[in-house]
Amino acid sequence: MNSITRKRGLTGLVLVGASTLMLAACAAPPAADSSTAASGDSDYLACMVSDEGSFNDNSFNEAAKDGLDKAASELGIQTQALESSSTEDFGPNLQQLVDASCNVIFAVGFNFSDGSLEEIANANPDSDFVWIDADDISGFGDNLKPINYSMDQSSYLAGYLAASYSTTKVIGTYGGLDIPAVDVFMEGYYYGAKAYETDSGTPVTVLGAPVDGAGTFTDPATNFGDTAGAASITQSQLDAGADVVFPVAGGLFASSAQVITDSGKDAVIIGVDKDIAVTSPELAPIVLTSVEKRMTQAVFDVIEPLAGGEEFSNEPYIGTLENDGTALSDFGDFDSKISDDAKAKLDELKAGIIDGSIVPVPAS
Secondary structure (H helix, E strand, O other), X not given: OOOOOOOOOOOOOOOOOOOOOOOOOOOOOOEXXXXXXXXXXXXXXXXXXXXXXXXXXXXXXXXXXXXHHHHHHHHOOEEEEEEEOOHHHHHHHHHHHHHOOOOEEEEEOHHHHHOHHHHHHHHOOOOOEEEEOOOXXXXXXXXXXXXXXXXXXXXXXXXXXXXXXOOOOEEEEEEOOOOHHHHHHHHHHXXXXXXXXXXHOOOOEEEOOOOXXXXXXXXXXXXXXXXXXXXHHHHHHHHOOOOEEEEEOHHHHHHHHHHHHHHOOOOEEEEEEOOHHXXXXXXXXXXXXXXXXXXXXXXXXXXXXXXXXXXXXXXXXXXXXXXXXXEEOOOHHHHHHOOHHXXXXXXXXXXXXXXOOOOOOOXX
């Protein structure tokens, strides 16, 4: 499996995941989503706890929940999903699903590194857990399966595309939180743009990337809810000449889109996690592409063999370009504006990343 070694000194599984991207909400008691499903004859029960925020965030949580719904629809299993308003809900929500005798429990997001998942998993060795965007798993037993993503790979393609598309040769990015699962998107984007710079001989400025001690982020206290900060950063990058902005910040892409629309400038955004030109079709006219973290398929792929009777395995799942765990979305409204040569180059870069001849983010 392809993955990159993270520079933050994480032990256990190499983290190449993407963003714990969600809208923030005030702390509230754990509450079940109205998503318990029963179809077919299967009594297999697959369960999920969200990261902070709603399963209707048009981003990270929703993509994971879609995989649960797909399994209910196509495999005829039972499902239950609980939303978390804050990290304080993680432990109670996980315990509620253990008590419900779930066959497998998905924890969605890097933020489960707060210790709640480790505590519950180790206290319940007969329950099986799957952690999306897993961090350090060294403290877990064999009842934890990590899901991670090589988001540097598809982000590298996005950076190359952004630099190629840009008329100003100034592009921007920002994150919702300075954590490896967010930074990896921004770093891949930076190095992809710099690869275009090398190939074309045209200088490209990348604003906001967490490279060489830099990096632009919204207020961490808001947990991806800093709409004012996202708007301010976007305006600042537009003022500096950027005509492509890559928000790695969950639903905050809507703030960036509003600023671009209000500015009247010929600028675009690149989405993350899901194809936001599809999930937010009103934004399609300014969405160049999206860097997809295909959690829907990963969740389904983990559940399918288990529901069919296979034993649980703690072998990591790593989403890559090769296994279609991550990819660029279709270009939508911009398909005719991207040349055949540029599309061919992206295919060439993708092949190079898959065969290992291109390393999106150099080891530090």
